[in-house]
Amino acid sequence: MSTNNLTTHNLLSAESLAQIDREVAKYPADQARSAVMGALRIAQVEKRYLTNDMIEFIANYLGIAPMMAYEVATFYNMYDMKPVGKHKLTVCTNLPCALSGGYTTANYLKQKLGIDFNETTADGKFTLKEGECMGACGYAPVMLVNNHSMCNHMTPEAIDKKLAELE
Amino acid sequence: MLEIEIDGKKLTVPGGSTVMDAANSIGVHIPHFCYHKKLSIAANCRMCLVQVEKAPKPLPACATPVTDGMKVFTHSDQAVTAQKGVMEFLLINHPLDCPICDQGGECQLQDLAVGYGQSGSDYAEEKRVVANKDLGPLISTDMTRCIHCSRCVRFTEEIAGFQELGMANRGEFTEVMPFIGKTVNSEISGNVIDLCPVGALTSKPFRYTARTWELSRRKSVGAHDGLGSNLIVQVKNNKVMRVLPLENEAINECWLSDRDRYSYEALNSQERLTKPMIKQGGVWQEADWQTALEYVANGLKQVVAEHGKDSVAAVASANSTVEELFTLRKLMAGLGVEAVQAFARNADFSVKTQGAKWLGQSLEELSQNEAVLIVGSTVRKEQPLLAQRLRQAVKKGMALSLVNVHGDDLLTKLAGEVIVRPDQLLEGLLQVVKAVVELKSVAAPAGIDLANVVVSDAARAIANSFEGKAKAAVLLGNIAQTSARYAEIYAAAAALAALTGAKLGVPAVAANSVGAELIGADLGGNVFAAAKKAYVFVGVEPEFDAHNGSQALAAAKQAEMVVVMSAFQSCAMDYADVLLPISPFTETSGTFVNMEGKAQSFNGVVRPLGETRPAWKVFRVLGNVLGFNGFDYNSSEEIRDEALAGDTAARLNNTLTSAVAVSAKSAQGLVRLGEVPVYQGDAIVRRAPSLQATADAALATTVRLNAATIAKLGLVDGGKAIVKQGQGSAELTVKLDAGLLDDVVRVATSHPLTRDLGEMVGAVEVLKG
Ligand code: SF4
Ligand code: FES
Ligand code: FES
Numbered sequence: 055m056s057t058n059n060l061t062t063h064n065l066l067s068a069e070s071l072a073q074i075d076r077e078v079a080k081y082p083a084d085q086a087r088s089a090v091m092g093a094l095r096i097a098q099v100e101k102r103y104l105t106n107d108m109i110e111f112i113a114n115y116l117g118i119a120p121m122m123a124y125e126v127a128t129f130y131n132m133y134d135m136k137p138v139g140k141h142k143l144t145v146c147t148n149l150p151c152a153l154s155g156g157y158t159t160a161n162y163l164k165q166k167l168g169i170d171f172n173e174t175t176a177d178g179k180f181t182l183k184e185g186e187c188m189g190a191c192g193y194a195p196v197m198l199v200n201n202h203s204m205c206n207h208m209t210p211e212a213i214d215k216k217l218a219e220l221e
Numbered sequence: 222m223l224e225i226e227i228d229g230k231k232l233t234v235p236g237g238s239t240v241m242d243a244a245n246s247i248g249v250h251i252p253h254f255c256y257h258k259k260l261s262i263a264a265n266c267r268m269c270l271v272q273v274e275k276a277p278k279p280l281p282a283c284a285t286p287v288t289d290g291m292k293v294f295t296h297s298d299q300a301v302t303a304q305k306g307v308m309e310f311l312l313i314n315h316p317l318d319c320p321i322c323d324q325g326g327e328c329q330l331q332d333l334a335v336g337y338g339q340s341g342s343d344y345a346e347e348k349r350v351v352a353n354k355d356l357g358p359l360i361s362t363d364m365t366r367c368i369h370c371s372r373c374v375r376f377t378e379e380i381a382g383f384q385e386l387g388m389a390n391r392g393e394f395t396e397v398m399p400f401i402g403k404t405v406n407s408e409i410s411g412n413v414i415d416l417c418p419v420g421a422l423t424s425k426p427f428r429y430t431a432r433t434w435e436l437s438r439r440k441s442v443g444a445h446d447g448l449g450s451n452l453i454v455q456v457k458n459n460k461v462m463r464v465l466p467l468e469n470e471a472i473n474e475c476w477l478s479d480r481d482r483y484s485y486e487a488l489n490s491q492e493r494l495t496k497p498m499i500k501q502g503g504v505w506q507e508a509d510w511q512t513a514l515e516y517v518a519n520g521l522k523q524v525v526a527e528h529g530k531d532s533v534a535a536v537a538s539a540n541s542t543v544e545e546l547f548t549l550r551k552l553m554a555g556l557g558v559e560a561v562q563a564f565a566r567n568a569d570f571s572v573k574t575q576g577a578k579w580l581g582q583s584l585e586e587l588s589q590n591e592a593v594l595i596v597g598s599t600v601r602k603e604q605p606l607l608a609q610r611l612r613q614a615v616k617k618g619m620a621l622s623l624v625n626v627h628g629d630d631l632l633t634k635l636a637g638e639v640i641v642r643p644d645q646l647l648e649g650l651l652q653v654v655k656a657v658v659e660l661k662s663v664a665a666p667a668g669i670d671l672a673n674v675v676v677s678d679a680a681r682a683i684a685n686s687f688e689g690k691a692k693a694a695v696l697l698g699n700i701a702q703t704s705a706r707y708a709e710i711y712a713a714a715a716a717l718a719a720l721t722g723a724k725l726g727v728p729a730v731a732a733n734s735v736g737a738e739l740i741g742a743d744l745g746g747n748v749f750a751a752a753k754k755a756y757v758f759v760g761v762e763p764e765f766d767a768h769n770g771s772q773a774l775a776a777a778k779q780a781e782m783v784v785v786m787s788a789f790q791s792c793a794m795d796y797a798d799v800l801l802p803i804s805p806f807t808e809t810s811g812t813f814v815n816m817e818g819k820a821q822s823f824n825g826v827v828r829p830l831g832e833t834r835p836a837w838k839v840f841r842v843l844g845n846v847l848g849f850n851g852f853d854y855n856s857s858e859e860i861r862d863e864a865l866a867g868d869t870a871a872r873l874n875n876t877l878t879s880a881v882a883v884s885a886k887s888a889q890g891l892v893r894l895g896e897v898p899v900y901q902g903d904a905i906v907r908r909a910p911s912l913q914a915t916a917d918a919a920l921a922t923t924v925r926l927n928a929a930t931i932a933k934l935g936l937v938d939g940g941k942a943i944v945k946q947g948q949g950s951a952e953l954t955v956k957l958d959a960g961l962l963d964d965v966v967r968v969a970t971s972h973p974l975t976r977d978l979g980e981m982v983g984a985v986e987v988l989k990g
Contacts, residue, residue, distance in 0.1 A: 084634070106401045119378070120400040121387035128389040 065111045070100045074115065086116040090126050094133055103134040131185060132201050138181040139174040141220050144198040145208070147184050150191035159195040159208045160184070166213070180220075223289045228296060240282040240293055241269060251295050252304055252333045254311075254418045255370035256283035259475060260379060266311070266370045268333065270303035271295045279303040301337075308337040313344045314393075315419070316365050323361075324420030326433040330368060351396050357404035358914035359411055359479060361428050367397050367421040373413040380476070381407040382612050382632025397421070406916040408605040408899060411482040415465065415475075426486055426911045427463045431455075436462055439826035442813050443481040444540050444806040445906055446604050447729030448472060448584070449815030450481050454807060454826040461485045461807055461827060471585055472815070478605035479915070480899060480906055485807070487789075487908035488830075494790040494802040495831025505794065510832065514839070517799055518846045520782045521556055524755040530557035534748035536767075538760035539563040539731030540903050541836065542811025543820070544857045546733070546742040547864035548840035549759055555849035560745025560753075563737035565767040566730070566897070568980060569707035570746040571881075576874025577738035580816040581694065581726035584610060591690040592620040592636070592723070594653065594683060596714055597646045598698020599629055602899035602917065604728055604816075608632075620686035624649040626700055626894055627967065628960020637682035642962055643894040643982040647706050648885045650713045652676050656684035657720050666716035670884040693723035699730050700896060703768060703981055712881035725875045729816035731903070732806075736814035739872055740864055752776035757784045759836060760803070762792050762904055765971040769980045771949050786836055789904055802833040805905055809835035810857040812865070818873045820865055822858070891930075893946060894961070895970035895981030902971070922974055924951075924987070925958035925967035933963075934987050941990025944968050949977025952990050 064071065077092035093112045098104055104127050113123040127133045134142070145151075145160045160182075164170055167180050174181040190196045193206035197216075205216055222233040225243050234243045239262070244251050254266040264284035271282045274292035279299060294300055312334065319325045351364040371388060374397065378384035385405045389396050399405055405413070414422050436455035441464075443450035450473035455463040464485045466477035497513035498505050508516070524533055535553050537546055541563065550561045564570075572578075580587065587593070588610055601608040612633040615621050620636035626643040641649035655671045658664070660681075665671045687693055695718045701710050718725040729735050737743060748756075749763070749772050756763075756777055767773030777783055777796040785797040788805040808829040812822040829835065837857055844852030854860050898921035900912040912918060924942050926934070936942050938957045943950050944966060951974050961967060970981050978985075 110400070119384035119387075120403075121384050121398075124389055124400055125387040129391045131391075 065108055066097055066100060070096050071115075074112075078116065087118045087122060089116060090118065090123050091130070094123065094127050098133060103137050131183065137174075140179050142181045142183060142200050144183040144185035144201070146186065146188050146190075146194070146196040146198075148187040148191075150187070151194040151196055154191075154194035155209070156195040158210075159197065159213065162210045162213055166217070223287050223291075225287050225289075225291045225293065227293045234287055238287045240271060240273070240280070240285045240287055240291070243287050244282060244293070244295065249295055251282045252337065253283060254329060254333075254368060255372060257372055257375075257416060260372060260375040260416075263371050263375060266368065267307045268304060268311070270300060270307060272297045272299040272303075305337045305339070308334060309339065309342060309344075311368050312338060312342060314349045314365075315368065316348065318363075318366070322363070322366065322420035323423040323428055324366075324417075328420060329418035349393060354398050355404060356399060356422075357406065357410070357916065358911045359425055359483060360405060360414060361423045361425040363421055363423070364396060364398075365421075366419045368419055369395055369397065370418055371397075372416040372418070373397060373422060376413050376416055377405070377407065377410075380412070380609055380612070381409055382609075383407065383630075385410075386413070404916065408480070408601055408917065409476060409478050409609060411479045412466075412476050415477075424463060426483060431457050431462050439824070440467055441807060441823045441826055442732070442821045443473070443477075444732045444813070445480045445484060445902060446478065446606075447731060447734055447816035448604055448606055449732060449813055449819065449821050450477055450606060451821075452477070452481065454485070456827055459827045461488050471583065472819075473606050474610075476606055476609060480605065480902075480912065483911050484906045484909045486910055486912075487905045488805055488807055490789070490908050490910075492789045492791050492908055493830055493833075494787060494800055495833060496802060497832065498790075498800040500798050505800075510834070510842075513799055513801060514842055514846055517784050517801070518843055520798070521755060521757070521784070522847065524782055525556050525558065528754045530559065532754035533558045533757070534560035534562060534745050534753045534755075535757040535759065536565050536748060536761050536763065537561065537563045537737070537742060537758075538766065538903055539729075539734045539737050540806070540905075541733060541737075541760050542806070542809065542813060542857075543733060543736040543740060543864050544811050544837040544860040545759065545835075545840070546737050546740050547860055548837045548844070548852075548854075549757075550740060550742055551851065552840045552844050552847075552849070553757075555844060555847060560748050561742045562745045562748050563731075563734070563742040565748070565761060565763070565773065566703050567707065568703060568705040568747070568768045570743075571708040572711045573878045574874060575876045575878055576872045577735050577818075578727040578729075578875055579735050579818045579873045580696075580728055581724040581875050583817045583819075587611075587694060587726070588614045588619075590614070590619055590692045590694045592622075592687045592693040592721075593696065594622050594624065594687070594694075594717070594723075595696045595698055596624045596650050596710065597626060597701030597704065598623075598696070598728075599627070599700065599896055600631060600698060601629070602896075603699045603730070605899075607728060620690070622683040622686055624653060624683070626965070627958070630960075636686035637679050639677060639679045639683065640960070640962060642888055642892055642965055643700070644888045644892050646701060646704055647710050647713060647883070648674065649680075650710060650717070651883070651885050652680035653683045654713055654717050654720070656680045657687065657717060660684050660688065661720065663720070666720065668880045668882050669713060669716055670882075673885045673887075687721040687723065691722070693721055694718075694726050695721075695723050696726045696728055698728065702727065702730060705980070705982065708881045709883045712877060712883050715875070715877055716883075727816075727875060732815070733813040735816060735818055735873070736812065736820070736865075739814060739869055749773040749776040752779050754780055755782040755784075756780050757786070758793070758797075759786045760788070760904060762787075764792065764976045765901065765907065766903070770970065770976050771947065771979055774976070786839065787904060788833065789908060801839060802831065803836040803839060804829045804833050808833060809837070811835075811837070812857075812861045814865075814869070818870055820861075820869065822861060889964070891964050891966055891985050891987060893944075893978070893981070893983055893985040894965050894967040895975075895978070896967075897971045898969045901969065920956070921969040921972050922953060923956035924953040925956045925961060926965065926987075927959060927961045927963060928957060929963050930961070930965070931955060931957060935989055936987070943988045943990045944975075944978065945986040945988070946983060947979040949979065951975045951978055
């Protein structure tokens, strides 16, 4: 799709673009849209969060409408549309977790860090997020650190230990 | 075929049908919101739940494929309970502000709530509120009313070709919106208003001006492009309040272009001319019709007597009706005047065909083609719904390609695209001709010199796309039709069509271009090249409606007598001697012959404003005043029957009467690409304020060039530039257009900012402003 207002300068590093190209190559030539989740993830890993400019850049890079990428970026809560702290802690509060202490975990974190959901500590170290089911209900309460590492049975003691590791 | 039973009625349906399709085929109504026959299945509103025998729970009819022997109950207890439950949920967050909602009275949610809603709700908590969005000058939003059916989103993606709207966020926070900071700029955007089942998207110009039940619905026909879209014009107190599509699957389907939808605003504009006026001693004075018509009759007679019959020309808009053009031509014939020209935008009048030029097939046949090449066209803006039709055909496998003078995105997949300079359109087409000749190893068509033509890969791709295709077409767009080398382009296209077995088609530029040719209102060539002593302008403004606006205006200014028949007064005051208020298409009965040669007659939907009269009646009286025979028509139907007597279909023929010698030339230097902007095409759309506030209208105020040309000329994107052509110049904003070739200067024609410039395609100078 040729568009007359392509973002001309690259917002991402050559390595990230190469990774996106690998994502695109997984799908048929006219299905670049399928690579949008991967592309957004790669961009977020490089830049820590996604700006509207970045979303538009990625959409243009894939040859899809910016709105298509924006829909995906705002639907999944692992994409961050605002700057986050060094460590992003996502606590699951869906039903099974909620029944097994998810809110206790969340409240303990709020109190310990002195922030609410969607806030970042003053030193920029921690951001707290409310998450959706991570498919690990049996290990509730579940917390995800920086989108990539899953922590099970997050009792207050386990939290203290984890936070100490992250210091 | 599958057997299915719906509410006890047995029927058979083709495999792949959904329960919804099956129910529709026998007239069983299943309540729905997200389902729309022209859109993909989303199945997200759940209103269409029905009971299916042996299914453990209600199923959505719109997304459930029919299986053999299926038994469906649409009104059983289970079904109705499910439907009522869905309705309760849909209403949880709906503001129920029907009394102040423009959709009230034509709202699917309101209607279905009557059938399935309850008088109270279990939900007592706070309702959500959603911020409104700025979608531009045409669509008004009340997003709190949105029920997230996603019809509008699917429309932009699937029908308009570019997903301008989307659903952001998730769950309770879901919102329909355009991408941050963008508006909806599609040329067919207004259709989302019709699609939206609630009052979330409504018409901005129409907002709060009437309730739907106060409006009468009258049929009419679109007067701005060659499609002839069928309209429902809604009227209150003798005033056009709104225009909606009238479904006609063979023409506009259920859609309407924004141009046809919103042009009505001009009909109620302050610029309407409501009384005849005569300029006496340099001063404009109102006159009665009798005086004005005697003035016109005597004036024209005198000019003919003094300077001969070739000193007079009538120029009419090709959006004039058959009846108007026919009586005009007859009147002129009575005076001995031959020049009656409804194609003043053309530059080359030497194309002679065996009949009136047309699409060469019906619109539905066009959709069936396996390969189509369009030559020289900004299709989306010229014929918005034709572009839509082709887009759908491409999805079904049509190979669509372009030989064009810019890279504008057709928002569909192309099999090939050759982009050339605007003065090289012929050469671009010849590349394809030569590629086909080489591919088929045949001799070059007679009269066509291909020696100097260098074939590009894109041209080869186009040639390949025609290989082995039984049904194919070559179409000539507006840019080709108005080219100074139209005859050569036409001959090359005809040759290409002959080589590939394709049909040659000429999509009519205006509502009645085909009708005008049938009647012979295409005579006199360029009537401004050698200025005449007298002009009769019918619905045209020479500075905007001629190929070379400044030349036309100069000709009008020097003429001894200029009769302007128009619905509007503005521009003509300078050069006219008499102004006669004539009806726009909504105030007269008449007929348009569309691009597929179909004559569509319509009635006036409102009474003529003030002392406005239908032009055909004016010509009738003039004929009588001048004592000519054959002007005793009682109705427009009588005129139509005379004008289109016999088999008009047999008089449509795109075959050239004689061979045209075609040869490639080279070109260099800065060249203007002048197109008629989408909302400048005729006197009505030029005066429609909402259309003039669109992004497309803003684009027409720019000079577009590619990056290399901007740099070479020392311009800056967003800065000013002065474009000079002939004696005239225009100061415009520079805009980058990556789809143009080097040295192409894309400057609108038919625009107030560029009226002093010359022909559409020609040498220009560009200076930093
Ligand atoms: S705005 Fe209207 S058409 Fe669009 S999703 Fe909402 S209810 Fe449906
Ligand atoms: S509910 Fe928390 S992981 Fe499933
Ligand atoms: S119409 Fe079937 S789910 Fe909406």
